Amino acid sequence: MKGTYLGFTDEQIRRYSRQIVLPGVGGKGQRKLLGAKVFLVGAGGLGSPAAVYLAAAGVGKLGICDSDHVDLSNLQRQILHHTNDLGKPKVVSAAETIADINPDVEVVQHPVRLSSENILDIITDYDIVLEGSDNFPTKYLVNDACFLAGKPNVHAGIFRFEGQVTVFRPGKGCLRCIWPAPPPPGLVPSCQEAGVLGALPGIVGAIQATEVIKLILGLGEPLVGRMLVFDALRMEFYTARCNQRHDCALCGDNPTIKELIDYEQFCGIPSEQSQAGAL
Amino acid sequence: MRADDDIRFLKSIKKPITSGETIAMVPSLVGTPSQARGETMETVNVDRQINLKGEVCPYTFIKSLLTLEEMEAGQVLRVVVDYLPSVENVPQSLKNEGHDIVEVAQINDTDWAITVRKLALDEEE
Numbered sequence: 485m486k487g488t489y490l491g492f493t494d495e496q497i498r499r500y501s502r503q504i505v506l507p508g509v510g511g512k513g514q515r516k517l518l519g520a521k522v523f524l525v526g527a528g529g530l531g532s533p534a535a536v537y538l539a540a541a542g543v544g545k546l547g548i549c550d551s552d553h554v555d556l557s558n559l560q561r562q563i564l565h566h567t568n569d570l571g572k573p574k575v576v577s578a579a580e581t582i583a584d585i586n587p588d589v590e591v592v593q594h595p596v597r598l599s600s601e602n603i604l605d606i607i608t609d610y611d612i613v614l615e616g617s618d619n620f621p622t623k624y625l626v627n628d629a630c631f632l633a634g635k636p637n638v639h640a641g642i643f644r645f646e647g648q649v650t651v652f653r654p655g656k657g658c659l660r661c662i663w664p665a666p667p668p669p670g671l672v673p674s675c676q677e678a679g680v681l682g683a684l685p686g687i688v689g690a691i692q693a694t695e696v697i698k699l700i701l702g703l704g705e706p707l708v709g710r711m712l713v714f715d716a717l718r719m720e721f722y723t724a725r726c727n728q729r730h731d732c733a734l735c736g737d738n739p740t741i742k743e744l745i746d747y748e749q750f751c752g753i754p755s756e757q758s759q760a761g762a763l
Numbered sequence: 764m765r766a767d768d769d770i771r772f773l774k775s776i777k778k779p780i781t782s783g784e785t786i787a788m789v790p791s792l793v794g795t796p797s798q799a800r801g802e803t804m805e806t807v808n809v810d811r812q813i814n815l816k817g818e819v820c821p822y823t824f825i826k827s828l829l830t831l832e833e834m835e836a837g838q839v840l841r842v843v844v845d846y847l848p849s850v851e852n853v854p855q856s857l858k859n860e861g862h863d864i865v866e867v868a869q870i871n872d873t874d875w876a877i878t879v880r881k882l883a884l885d886e887e888e
Contacts, residue, residue, distance in 0.1 A: 489826055490830065490833060504825055510828060510829070510832055511829040511832050
């Protein structure tokens with residue numbers, strides 16, 4: 485039975501059959517996924533599983549931003565990249581892996597460092613941002629840019645054996661409602677120094693992908709106003725409320741932050757490497 | 764098991780059914796709304812018919828679902844299949860989705876027709 489059926493190819497009906505049959509998805513939901521545009525900040529530990537699942541689900545356009553190259557120390561957790569990709573730009577390696585998974589997906593490569601100068605121009609083309617960077621300056625930059633641009637930001641962070649995920653929907657809370665400013669330099673060790681269990685970003689990044697898919701489909705209850713915390717050692721999840729704060733400097737009643745800020749890199753590693761990378 | 768009974772029931776129907784003859788009904792699958800309305804094939808207006816001969820499960824169900832999505836609530840779809848497990852699975856799955864199975868009927872030696880009315884309540888946002 486070759487050909488198309490109601491706008492789907494037979495191959496697409498087979499590829500997506502297990503999610504088309506899901507309640508609330510159907511052909512309409514699959515079309516929403518195929519028409520969706522998601523921007524991934526970082527093609528590292530979090531961005532890898534997220535990109536793989538979003539691509540497999542048929543999210544039509546994935547923008548991948550990472551200015552780093554594949555390093556041997558990445559491969560313990562960054563499943564978009566393989567041993568024969570060493571030295572390649574991560575966006576290239578990511579695009580090749582995704583093309584192998586699902587040719588329906590268009591990958592837009594952004595081999596750049598995000599800054600106050602370029603981020604708004606880049607994210608304007610996307611519906612949702614998935615934040616998987618490895619440093620606070622980028623996390624705050626993405627947070628502020630998503631609020632100013634009105635884009636949902638599916639945020640996550642990981643550290644050693646613990647991860648956190650939440651969804652910042654503009655006007656419903658942001659990173660600064662929880663932590664008004666980045667921690668001072670030197671307080672938090674980088675992943676290079678602290679280490680990270682490889683499967684941890686796999687779990688957390690897959691949760692981010694789940695939240696993105698829910699947002700696209702309008703299904704369920706996204707993690708808005710809630711932060712999901714995962715402790716791999718105790719193998720426990722719990723959620724903490726994180727409502728919008730009226731005194732938030734970005735999204736509160738009397739905002740003082742009206743422009744993007746490029747914070748200094750302070751991960752204890754040279755800035756050219758740190759912002760480029762992802763967890 | 765009820766499902767097994769249905770399949771046995773379906774398999775027991777050997778005689779091809781020609782137009783105008785009594786049509787076989789699968790008791791546990793046929794929706795009560797249709798029965799309550801006293802509908803028969805003579806009174807049901809089929810709005811759309813699809814031929815899914817050559818297709819197997821679960822694609823018979825998925826293509827039926829995709830077609831129903833494009834139809835208005837209350838409209839009737841007739842699905843022709845020739846894969847025996849689909850004769851049970853498609854009506855059951857459509858019923859699970861809340862649609863109203865009007866009739867399941869063997870129409871010749873190899874083919875079956877599943878007649879389904881799209882549920883009135885559209886679950887779409």
